[in-house]
Amino acid sequence: GGSDSKDDPAKKSSDNKASEAETFTVGFDKDFPPYGYVEEDGSYAGFDIDLATEVAKRLNLEINLQPIDWDAKDMELSSGTIDCIWNGFTINGREDEYTWSDAYMNNSQVFVVRTKDNIKSTKDLAGKIVSVQTDSSAQASLEEEENADLKASFKELVVCADYNSAFMDLESGAVDAIAMDVGVARYQITKRDGNDTYAVLDEELASEQYGVGFLKGNTKLRDKVNDTLKEMVKDGTFAEISEKWFSEDVGIIGK
């Protein structure tokens, strides 16, 4: 168990950060559009990136966007090399592992299928091969007790490395469905330039909330960010950013 040993350095590094307090280092997965990814010109973009940038500006902190290897996120956070994880980061199931901001948007896990396959509901997935990204919320949901029957009905659950290869798997017929975050699913489907090729099942696998994760105990920074987010909701900036990425206001903070 590593949770005990984590408490002590946590305080220390958060104190330290407070005294420096010049920069705001945001850890994110640059492989996770539309929340965080690399633009054609090499800059980082995404819904969460825009939010974090705005928050930093209001707090008078210099934003430092740090793409990280998702597998190393906990080590990055506990060693103090990043101040928070902000990147479509699911609160549910991780409530005790981080100090969280308020949830700022809802997310759901859905199934993406090929349109021509005539899969309309999760029942139709019986006997099919379903792909899920390793260490994703969708995988966590499928491992849960309440979804045991659904999972058992699949012919096989394939754990893949990234969504790019998962979509190639779907396209080439090796898998029949991908369980994934709806936002990412929409982005990938649009990008893949074939709204007709893929469909998202209406039936959701699970729903959950995204939040900003801080090192356990770092309430000081969490409070500042939280207050700023609320302020942004109030003056409409949050809605504006949301419209830009999702054509609607997805915000749930302060509502």
Next chain:
Amino acid sequence: MSLNVLFLQLLEGMVTSVSIFVLTLVFSLPLGLVISFGRMSKNIIVRTISKAYISVMRGTPLMLQLLMVYFGPHFIFNINISSNYRFYAVIIGFVLNYAAYFAEIYRSGIESMPKGQYEAAKVLGYGKFSTFFRIIFPQVIKIILPPITNEVITLVKDTSLAFVIAVSEMFATAKALASAQASVMPYIAAAIFYYVFNLLVAKIMEIIEKKMNYYK
């Protein structure tokens, strides 16, 4: 979570890793020999093709080669691929890649054989086939064991690349566990597995080397 429990959880991944390891060796060692013949062929076309093959296989990342082998049939020939093909694709990709490395090792060994051994065999009436397999190759094996050992040890660690086409070997499992438990223990378990596996491989190779030392 104790190391014991952890190892149990990693067990399935370990079996996959070891299978990839064993199957790769079983097929790439002979294939490498065939390619080394091509590389040394007098026929310029065969030689050029073998040379290009070795160059590309050694010059591009194995990870990309695995993606190619797995997705290639669909994207190039528009064939629907089945999920069962994953594991085969991993083996094919590893075999094709390692055969290129082994081919160069064989070549260096074969080319270092003194001409006198060929000449002695020729004068004694051996044909080309028996000259190679009775006289030359057994001696080549002795010479090339150390570089082969190097490649084999690299292979132990390379098995982790299989996850790029969703074959869950040991390291992928360890990574997932590390995330889920927000702990570095699975990594440590993985390191121990690799280290022990490597020690084992090194020990076996050492024994083979010793066995070969009955002469010279």
Next chain:
Amino acid sequence: MSLNVLFLQLLEGMVTSVSIFVLTLVFSLPLGLVISFGRMSKNIIVRTISKAYISVMRGTPLMLQLLMVYFGPHFIFNINISSNYRFYAVIIGFVLNYAAYFAEIYRSGIESMPKGQYEAAKVLGYGKFSTFFRIIFPQVIKIILPPITNEVITLVKDTSLAFVIAVSEMFATAKALASAQASVMPYIAAAIFYYVFNLLVAKIMEIIEKKMNYYK
């Protein structure tokens, strides 16, 4: 997105990859020599430590070593690490790892030197230092160039491991672009980069080998 634009995109990553490559070689080649001396030392403590070092470095995945080097200071000594340390950690990790491989290559080369060369130098009055650096080492270099080339080519591809501690080298950039654009083109561009880089490295090593061929 055209290949041109893509390459521009990947350029920054390439610079990182090449820097890792060059710095690793610059430091690990001499360090490897020092370790090989340790490995051949008459002092059993020095020899055992060197042996263990080599065994662990070659026996565990480089990826884990990078994580250790970067996060170790914090988790073990409770030192605050800064983000600037990332790149240094990558270099330290690569250097420590590759030095172990180079050490074994040096050792094999040094041990293969005929005793007569040492004896000739001794009778002529050379001291230990000049015997090694004037007589033995220049000849060792010639012998070990091929295995060194193998390691160097592996290093080209290993640079992609740097992303585990968030140093965005070329391959990580390619992967991110592939995700953002839902396309395999960045992968292909990456493959071309590796291939060309490797060709270049192989060519340079070939030229050095030719230069060394002025004797024997």
Next chain:
Amino acid sequence: MNVLSLSNIKKNFGSIEVLKDISLNVREGEVMSIIGSSGSGKSTILRCATMLETINGGSIIYKGKKVAWENPDGSIVYANKGELTKIRSYFGLVFQNFNLFPHYSVLKNIIDAPIHVQKIHKEKAVEIAKDLLIKMGLEGKENYYPCQLSGGQQQRVAIARALALNPSILFFDEPTSALDPELTGEVLNVLKDLAAMHMTMVIVTHEMNFAKEVSDEVMFMDKGVVAQTGTPEEVFSSSNPRIKEFLGRFYG
């Protein structure tokens, strides 16, 4: 009857003419020594005769069977593969550096070719090999590896290996170079025994004493041509200035 006839052999390496016009005949039971200074082409003759090098002119005939001959247009033709395989069994060659197979024991070195080339039954091959080992004074060394033997012993294994195939003629390339006087004596005694058994032999040697003592015929080579051939007495008392110069030290 001639076991071997070389006629007008020419051999070039690139633009260098190493053998210019070499003819020699070896009769059954005859011992011929080839002497001459370094680089004169002695080894090359043996290599051409044993088909390790292809000739550029002339003809090679073993026991009346043509190995290679000149077409009217001057090009060289070799006999077909089957024929050559058969002719290979007529001769044996003991290399200057022996070229034993290091991964085979002494016994295996001797029996491997009989078993796998001549398809002789294994028991038979072992019997022949053991006989030869006794003859060569190597009794009890069956299971040694070449690296465990002294130079002289290795050489005797190489001779046994060649003899096991029951050749009609045996070639030796400098069988005693790099041996000390005692070992040299030992090896030369083996050759003398073979001569006494009427083994047909061609020996390239620097041992003038031996050439004089054991040969029926001596051939002196100089820069790719035969300077003189004859009985040992004829050659060693030759008035040819090149031969006199070469032998100078010997009588020194």
Next chain:
Amino acid sequence: MNVLSLSNIKKNFGSIEVLKDISLNVREGEVMSIIGSSGSGKSTILRCATMLETINGGSIIYKGKKVAWENPDGSIVYANKGELTKIRSYFGLVFQNFNLFPHYSVLKNIIDAPIHVQKIHKEKAVEIAKDLLIKMGLEGKENYYPCQLSGGQQQRVAIARALALNPSILFFDEPTSALDPELTGEVLNVLKDLAAMHMTMVIVTHEMNFAKEVSDEVMFMDKGVVAQTGTPEEVFSSSNPRIKEFLGRFYG
């Protein structure tokens, strides 16, 4: 004056006594040949005298300076490092297989030690080297590499390399084995020239003719002991049965 005195030298390899009780004195300007059968310990004597092996008993003295001696308790002491470095410059050794430095040109092989060991100025070293090359008949070979030279030429480079350090005594281990009669003659002539120049030399050789002709003293070794020492006439007409047997072939 004795350039070298070995007294009661003992040398074991593990439990094998290779040198049992060897004493010899080499006077200035003297040429001593060591003969004897293979394995009798000839090379080992040279290796002990040149400090390539440490002795297990006895003493070594060069020009009155003690290199190694026995303590009262029988243990062997060597002189200190500085002293040994100085004494090393008194002798040169030409190895049986030459041991030239393959990565250095002929010139560099000769001048490297004078420049880097004896700290002689480069121009001076080159001058000395060129003189020696002329003396050895190697003019114009300065920029060749050892691999481009014949065996005889390599040997002469090895001699020049040893002479360039201006030693008081020169050791040779089988300088002519594996050379053809002509090259042998050539190398022996070089040694004769050195003898004529009153170079002090100890030569292990299988060339009885040469030993007889050029030596002031001949030492016959047998199984780690000195069977006889004396003038060539004395040794070559010895009544010792072992010597007679060994020389048998020579007179044969």
